Amino acid sequence: MANSSSQLFVGLMTGTSLDGIDAVVVDLAGDTPQLVASLGAPLPAELRQQLFQLQAPSHDEIHLAQLAANAHSRACAEVVLALLKQADLTAADIVAVGNHGQTIRHRPEYRYTLQIGNHALLAEYSGITVVGDFRSRDVAAGGQGAPLVPAFHQALFAKPNSNRVLLNIGGIANLSWLSAKGEVIGFDSGPGNVLLDAWILQHLDRHYDANGEWAASGKVLPDLLAQMQSEPFFTLPAPKSTGRDLFHLDWLNHHLATRNDSPADVQATLCELSAWSIATAITQQGAPDEVYVCGGGVHNTHLIQRLAAHLPCPIQSTAALGVDPDWVEAFAFAWLAQRCLAGQTANLPAVTGARGERVLGAIWPA
Structure with a gap:
């Protein structure tokens, strides 16, 4: 009680x-x-x-x-x-x-x-x-x-004299940049799990790619990645937000219309797109001292590994701050x-x- x-x-x-x-x-x-x-x-x-x-x-x-x-x-x-x-x-x-x-x-x-x-x-x-x-x-x-959680992130997780990033990887990824000066920047970076989930559901009838194993089994297709990276949303300045209204299977199929790629390779490329777009959104703000991840994407081992490869600092779960990422x-x-x-x-x-x-x-x- x-x-x-x-x-x-x-x-x-x-x-x-x-x-x-x-x-x-x-x-x-x-x-x-x-x-x-x-x-x-x-x-x-x-x-x-x-x-x-x-x-x-x-x-x-x-x-x-x-x-x-x-x-x-x-x-x-x-x-x-x-x-x-x-x-x-x-x-x-x-x-x-x-x-x-x-x-x-x-x-x-x-x-x-x-x-x-x-x-x-x-x-x-x-x-x-x-x-x-x-x-x-x-x-x-x-x-x-959107996003609304940066105010909460600031209240609970801000650290004096540290550029700390709180990253939520749900269907859409969003970040809160909690600056060493006490300022807060927050916005949606683009797809987190939404395209990965939609693609694996269509091809393997699974709701998500456990540990990113299917993506890890494929290879990144550089030309497809570059084509998807040309999406104007990625270069919009903050404030910005997005959702399934933009990133959905029709958006993906538009990029695949003239191609005949291995589904596993497409999944690997979608995972790289999520990692690249998140990391780019973070590093455009400066060099982070710490990055803490929450949301379902924290369990996608391959995605976290690819994200780490793009970032200049270690990545940890918010469990390290005392709050379970889920x-x-x-x-x-x-x-x-x-x-x-x-x-x-x-x-x-x-x-x-x-x-x-x-x-x-x-x-x-x-």
Whole structure:
């Protein structure tokens, strides 16, 4: 049970990879947030398929999106209740759930971003206040609405007199450059796992390339790599963000249209593209002293090895900083929920391009 001095929040994250629901209980009472409990669960297969279909325009998609939002919230509620049982907690012990929702469109150039999830339903099922829709206020203020985690990275991981990089490799990779002077730069660098996952699903019917073994079995195709490196997104200045709206199988197939390459060689080249784009985004900011990785990509041994080959400093997991790399993103949305309830700003205009600092999120009381 929680003690009277604790301030417990639940953070929920389902990312671009669509691989599962990450849930944490975090105690945010003190200066140093503490991870109390964590639980991961795969997305139900039917829901995963629905979410994949919603990544592109389809017939009756408004109705399909609402059904998927309801199913997403039911799945999240089940994970939250299982997490509380695991931690010997009740809904009454939790201040709020911070729920990212599932991104199905991210078009800040048109002044919108859409993360579906029926937050009212989640509050009803869980009996806990829910804070969600974190990105739209930043977009309304002219920002990208992403990435939002650099403010959390700064609060938890910044180190005086060190250029420290926090790198999240999910479907899309994003980085936070925490400078020795206390400044923060953050943006999406491009594909992390999204193209790797899509390609192996198409050819081997697997959801991900375990340890990067399939990529490691192939060889990098320099001409294909150079062709993909010409994508204009890579040379855009920050602030910038991206998602499946740009990096998807049709994008890849466009580059493969006149080719007949070995699928394993294509996978090796996609892995190199992710490593190159991440490393380039980092080194364009300067020479980092430390790079710490979180997100699903940390488990792709081949990707991490290729990334290390491009960087001038060692790479470590955020476990070295005391936070398991699988839970950093969910941790961040618990922190964002607390900031919202306290009326505190949580975006970094230098990161997102917003006109100013804003309180992020909307609240659905229990």
